[in-house]
Every structure is written in structure tokens, then in C-alpha cells.
Amino acid sequence: MAGFLFWLFGAIAVICAILCVTRRNPVYGAFFLLLTLGSVAVEFLLMHSPFIAAMQIILYAGAIVVLFVFVIMLLSLKAEELGEEPPMTTKAGAAVLASCIFVLLSLPVFSGQSFAGKTTEDGKFIELNEPVKLKTIFKVVAMRRGLSVEDVKNIKIQEGPIGNAAPGAQEFSPAERKRNRARYDVMYLASVLCVDDKGEWTPGVRDELVLSMGLTDHDAIDNGIEEVEQSMKSVEDGKGSKARNGLESAAARKTVLDSMKRKIKVRSARYGSLEHFVDFLYSRYIVAFELVSILIFAAIAGVLVLARRKGFMGLETDGEERRGGMYL
Amino acid sequence: MIGVQGVYLLSAALFSIGVYGVLSRRNLLIVLMSVELMLNAGNLLLCAMARMHAGVGGDGEGGQTLILMSMAVAACEVAVGLSIVIALFRHSRSVDISSPGATQLRG
Numbered sequence A: 001m002a003g004f005l006f007w008l009f010g011a012i013a014v015i016c017a018i019l020c021v022t023r024r025n026p027v028y029g030a031f032f033l034l035l036t037l038g039s040v041a042v043e044f045l046l047m048h049s050p051f052i053a054a055m056q057i058i059l060y061a062g063a064i065v066v067l068f069v070f071v072i073m074l075l076s077l078k079a080e081e082l083g084e085e086p087p088m089t090t091k092a093g094a095a096v097l098a099s100c101i102f103v104l105l106s107l108p109v110f111s112g113q114s115f116a117g118k119t120t121e122d123g124k125f126i127e128l129n130e131p132v133k134l135k136t137i138f139k140v141v142a143m144r145r146g147l148s149v150e151d152v153k154n155i156k157i158q159e160g161p162i163g164n165a166a167p168g169a170q171e172f173s174p175a176e177r178k179r180n181r182a183r184y185d186v187m188y189l190a191s192v193l194c195v196d197d198k199g200e201w202t203p204g205v206r207d208e209l210v211l212s213m214g215l216t217d218h219d220a221i222d223n224g225i226e227e228v229e230q231s232m233k234s235v236e237d238g239k240g241s242k243a244r245n246g247l248e249s250a251a252a253r254k255t256v257l258d259s260m261k262r263k264i265k266v267r268s269a270r271y272g273s274l275e276h277f278v279d280f281l282y283s284r285y286i287v288a289f290e291l292v293s294i295l296i297f298a299a300i301a302g303v304l305v306l307a308r309r310k311g312f313m314g315l316e317t318d319g320e321e322r323r324g325g326m327y328l
Numbered sequence B: 001m002i003g004v005q006g007v008y009l010l011s012a013a014l015f016s017i018g019v020y021g022v023l024s025r026r027n028l029l030i031v032l033m034s035v036e037l038m039l040n041a042g043n044l045l046l047c048a049m050a051r052m053h054a055g056v057g058g059d060g061e062g063g064q065t066l067i068l069m070s071m072a073v074a075a076c077e078v079a080v081g082l083s084i085v086i087a088l089f090r091h092s093r094s095v096d097i098s099s100p101g102a103t104q105l106r107g
Helices: A002-022 A026-046 A050-075 A088-105 A134-144 A149-154 A174-194 A205-214 A218-237 A240-246 A250-263 A274-281 A286-306 B004-024 B028-052 B061-092 B100-104
Strands: none
Touching: A002 A026, A002 B004, A002 B028, A026 A050, A026 B004, A026 B028, A050 A274, A050 B028, A050 B061, A088 B004, A274 B061, A286 B061, B004 B028, B028 B061
């Protein structure tokens, strides 16, 4: 759905942008500019940036396009004052140059550059604002305990006495063996829940892994890890082997998952929210914020100087038509 | 699900349409609108990159703040640009950037 909306509003934005730059009458230009900016605001919204989308509407539609319309109305241009259309050769040259720039700018897409690592494998954005999944937490537990993705993948569930040695290590002293026991149990449970019977990743786990490693909501993951470690302890304390054997059946796995899901409280990330935004706008970026306000004051002064009429308060007029601005 | 590639293409398209507008039009109002389109294309890509890097060593906050700053600067730029349009119109009775008066604007 989000993908469909993205392409729909992207198409509207591009079509309206083309109409905006090709209309002879600037009023139509301003109208299509407004539509383009609105569509871009929807794109911001789809990228989990509601505050930026609101600012796009308020600042661009509310301030900039209205300013354009004011000036168009103030000048109330006649047809001969709009200026001549440039010759076709100029337009063709501009079109060729613009196409070259489009190709150059979209080169990273067409050359098949990889965006992997921070996106999913096919370049999609990782979903934010979603609760952390239990599987992810197991994965993170296993990874934080020194296992690579390949290690977790290669665990043979059925083979070998559990708690004997971690993958990659050859021999352990009894003390080390005991210390590694809990670690291996976590790995075991993670492998049971995240890797299917053929040893393959359960679909989507990789994306969740990237998400969890880069997610802002570390508290949720830490809570989850704590929960998992507590249940590991209970497994180790008493009916460890019983619990392990019980996990072999799919129904038992589901029971464990459900009980843990109830226990683990997850909060969603708050990327792009106003709360998130204001946090750093008034702390880390306070200087930039102040500089922009100074710039806005400078712009106001500049506008007053530029749009000023010659003469004092409009008293000395040279009898010309009163068009193109009020007297100051 | 939205991909980085899609945003890349959309942003490149909007930017090149803006370039076409700046190069092919002589109406100063439309030229300013085209500049706005180009700025918006930049903002769109910034938003996508902030979203892409969200959580990796930060929360994508730098990109989002930069969008806000660039919007404020765009508002200033349009205000000053439009007052120059008014000055040009008073000077030469036209908003054509290739009109004789436009080449002699001296404040």
C-alpha cells in the first residue's frame, strides 16, 4: 500500500512539476507548484517524517506559494509583460541538458549500486516504528554472545551434547564449560526458534536483524534480553533437558513464543515524531537554529530595501502608474 | 514498502525538471519556481538518506534538521527573489530576464 501511494504521488509530483515549468501564465505555474509540493509532502509522510511533512505544507504551501501568488497579483502582468518565449533551439538544448543531469543523478540506481547494510537486501527501507519481534531478540542475544550470523545458521540442533563447547572452540575446562552453558542454551533456543528444520533462516529474519542492530529503541531489546536470560536461568536451574526436549515439537515452540511475547514489553521507535525532533533541535542543533532565525531577519531587511520605492513615504511620485508594489 | 531507488529516481526527476525550467524560461517568476522545485528535490533525497541511516550511529536527526534549515533558507530566498522581481518590474515593465532593463539593474 505504501509502495503504491509512493509511486502514485511520485507520478503526480513529476507531472505537475513538468506542467509548472511549461505554463506560460505564472498563476498556473504557482498552482502546479503547489500540487507538486503537496505530493512531496505525502512522500515525506510515507518516509516516517510527519513533522517534515507538516513543515512542507506550512512553509511551502502556506508561505512560499502564497508569496508567489501575492506577487503575481500585485504585478497583475499583461500578456506582453510576461516576456518572450525563448526559441525552440534554446528549449531543446535545455531539455537535453536536463536529461543528462537526470541520467547522471540517477546513475547510482541504474548502475546497480548496493544500498545494502542500511536497507533490506533489495534496497527497501527497514520498517521503523514496529515492535521488536521476539525472534530478533533471540538473534541479538546470540550475536552479542559472540556468534556471527553464519555461526547461528550453522548450529546443528540435534548433534552434540549441549553445553560442551561453543561453535569454533575446540576444548573447554569444566569451569569454562559451566560458564558457557547458559550461553549455549541461549544459542540453542535462538537456533530452534529462528532457524527452521533444514537449517535455513526463517524468512525475514535478516531484515529484523539489521533493524534491531540499528534500531533506536535499545531499551526494548535490553528488556527482551533480560527476559530471555531469566528464562534461560530457569531452564538451567531445573528441568533444563526437559524444556529442551519439549521445544522439539512445533506446538511447544509456539507455546514458549506466546508466553515470552506476553512477557516482553516492547515500545515502538519514535523516529520522525515531533518529540524526537524537538529533542535535538534545541540541544545539538541550537546554533544552526539560531543562525537560521538571524538569516530570516536579514531576509526581511533585504526585502524591505529591495521592494522600497524611490522617494519618501510615496510622497514624491513621478506620476507613473501605481502598479508593482505599494509605496513605502 | 518504499525503496531508496524510487526516492532517488523521483528526486533526480524533480531536480532535472527544475534545471530545465531555469534554463528554458525567461519569466523570472517561473525561474524562481523552478529553483524551488530543485530545492525540494534535494530535501526529498535528504529525507530518504536520513531515513536510511536512521539508527546507525544516530537517529537520522542530522538529515531531518538539514531539511528544516533548507526550508527556512528557501523561504528567505523566495522572499528576496520576489522583491527583486518587483524591482525588475518597476525598472523595465517586464519580468523577462533577457529584457534590456534586466541587464542594467543597479539597486
